[in-house]
Amino acid sequence: MNWVTFFGVAASICTATASLPQLVRIWRKRKAEDISLAMLLVLIAGLGLWVYYGILIEDRIVMVANAFPFLVNTAIAVLTVRFRKKGSSGSGG
Numbered sequence: 737m738n739w740v741t742f743f744g745v746a747a748s749i750c751t752a753t754a755s756l757p758q759l760v761r762i763w764r765k766r767k768a769e770d771i772s773l774a775m776l777l778v779l780i781a782g783l784g785l786w787v788y789y790g791i792l793i794e795d796r797i798v799m800v801a802n803a804f805p806f807l808v809n810t811a812i813a814v815l816t817v818r819f820r821k822k823g824s825s826g827s828g829g
Contacts, residue, residue, distance in 0.1 A: 748801030755808045759815070768816040776813045780806060 737745075762768045783806040790798030 744797060748797060752801055752804045752808075755805055755812060759808055759812050762812060762815045762819060766819050768812075768819040769821060771812065771816045773813060773816055776809055776816065780809050780813060783809065 758771075762771070783802045786802035787799055787806060790796070790800075790802060
């Protein structure tokens with residue numbers, strides 16, 4: 737593996753796992769009032785487009801590096817809706 741590939745894979749791992757602490761926190765506390773659902777939806781759309789782009793250019797690193805955070809952030813969005821208190825404005829930001 738050359739240095740360019742190493743840095744690309746390292747960056748992919750960092751960005752792919754960045755949302756995991758938020759997912760764990762929401763799951764443990766069963767609270768998500770401060771999470772911006774709008775931001776999550778835009779992020780999920782962008783990640784989905786990156787996955788599709790990776791498919792189009794047949795680049796597995798692009799596909800996997802964006803598919804994993806796509807799933808993690810989708811889970812965060814689902815938990816945000818599930819754990820938000822009823823009557824909350826839900827704007828989150």
